[in-house]
Amino acid sequence: MNLTTQKRLAAEILKVGVNRVWIDPDQSEEVSQAITREGVKKLIADGTIKARPKKGISSYRSKKIAQQKSKGKRKGRGSIKGAKGARNPKKKAWMTTIRALRTDLKDMRDNREINRTTYRKLYKMAKGGAFRSKSYMKTYARDHDLLR
Secondary structure (H helix, E strand, C coil): CCCHHHHHHHHHHHCCCHHHEEECHHHHHHHHHCCCHHHHHHHHHHCCEEECCCCCCCCHHHHHHHHHHHCCCCCCHHHCCCCCCCCCCHHHHHHHHHHHHHHHHHHHHHCCCCCHHHHHHHHHHHHCCCCCCHHHHHHHHHHCCCCC
16 A cells, blocks of 8 residues: 555645654555545544654763763863863963962061072072972072071
8 A cells, every 4th residue: 555645745734754754554544545635634633644753862971971071080181182281271370380489489488488589589580480389499499598
């Protein structure tokens, strides 16, 4: 039994694609009798012909990945995209380092570990990029007898 005409008519009436038209297999005889638009409309009203629901894209996987990332997973070397300084720019790294050094220098000066002249000298050196960390700066000061 060829129901292609009925399917095509139903698709036009329901405003869906031919593949989304569902015809009740038990009543295929009755459907084959309907050869006009009116006949097909009547079958649609009866529920013999229906439009299948649209297939959506499941967001399950993306939600699961997002949940894992919120826990801090899936962020290893293989997942990183972009240049070396894309996630943590050079300037930001520099700002973090220099702020820590300057705070430490101020504390050392206020606690009278170093005098004003030494403070100035170390401050300028820090600005020039001589120290990579606080511990490195303190080691330098100790080795060069700059501490009181």
